[in-house]
Amino acid sequence: MKTRVLVIDDSALMRKLLSEVINGAADLEVVGAAPDAASAREMIKALNPDVLTLDVQMPGMDGLEFLEKLMRLRPMPVVMVSAFTQAGSETTLKALELGAVDFIAKPRAESVQRLEEYGQELADKIRAARAARLRFRRASAGSAPLTTAAPARPSLPDGAAALPRALPGAAGRVIFLGASTGGTEAIKEFLMGMPADCPPILIVQHMPENFTASFAARLNSLCRPTVLEAKGGEKVAPGTVYIAPGHSHMLVRKGPAGLVTELSPAAPVNRHRPSVDVLFDAAAAQMGGQAVGVLLTGMGKDGAQGLLRMRQAGARTFAQDEASCVVYGMPREAFLIGAVDEVVSLEQMAGRVLALFGKTVA
CATH class of the missing domain: 3.40.50.2300 (Response regulator)
Structure with a gap:
């Protein structure tokens, strides 16, 4: 029909x-x-x-x-x-x-x-x-949650070991996050739980050029950390959130002074520029076990393979659960290929990620 x-x-x-x-x-x-x-x-x-x-x-x-x-x-x-x-x-x-x-x-x-x-x-x-899943159709507090059965948890990729629930030391670690449909509100909720001195956070949200600057400014007015649209070449610093601009992929590279952002006008990946996979691949290559990957609501599969490569490189990885997603596409794809350490509701995501750094929700 x-x-x-x-x-x-x-x-x-x-x-x-x-x-x-x-x-x-x-x-x-x-x-x-x-x-x-x-x-x-x-x-x-x-x-x-x-x-x-x-x-x-x-x-x-x-x-x-x-x-x-x-x-x-x-x-x-x-x-x-x-x-x-x-x-x-x-x-x-x-x-x-x-x-x-x-x-x-x-x-x-x-x-x-x-x-x-x-x-x-x-x-x-x-x-x-x-x-x-419209937010207005979700169950209210005290009523039964709106859920559907999740597929069985796949086994880890060959050679991958179960990771500890707490990271051994937080210094130098960076959070990498990707989202698409429903992501603007999900990212806002995630960042609203972050303290002003949160770990550095790099974000790809599928969004056209001319919209990401307004998105970053809106988040900056609401959240404790500083939120900005990446221009390329910024030193990645605690207490700062970097939003990929709508016209370029965002990556990271290690420079003499530490980790810096980098923008690329290369062709779209998974039909997207910026692409979550591009950011996650850079995180896997440059940060290895010092990275934390988070994949939120969105249609398609962008970010799933990148999150798997992050996990295989030693990063801790999270995906939003089906019940709290507007569209359970990208997190589902990551879950099915064994890219996810923990499946977490949006309401609990900030707390679970911060717990790895010895911090609590703001």
């Missing part, structure tokens, strides 16, 4: 373009296109779509106000469609806080090939949105 999509955008041209792109996928179908919030409300009642695409900025009731009402009265999967502007990126981050599953920038029809790539990306996000 096809996934039924309702497109909401005040631009007739954008409604037409998005509809054509979505209908180009064999398993997706646009059942309606609304120019404003009032029309969207009626179409949702009449058409009962599976997923909405929602314009961030609309006349009358804007995308944020509409989303807030929707998530309170009729929670459903929403993919935000955002402009390539600072204001658009800041509004998009607020939309993710309100419950939108994911977002995509508005298409820029530079070429037929680019539009085809955009269509594939949008289709993937819509598929992930339909399968997502």
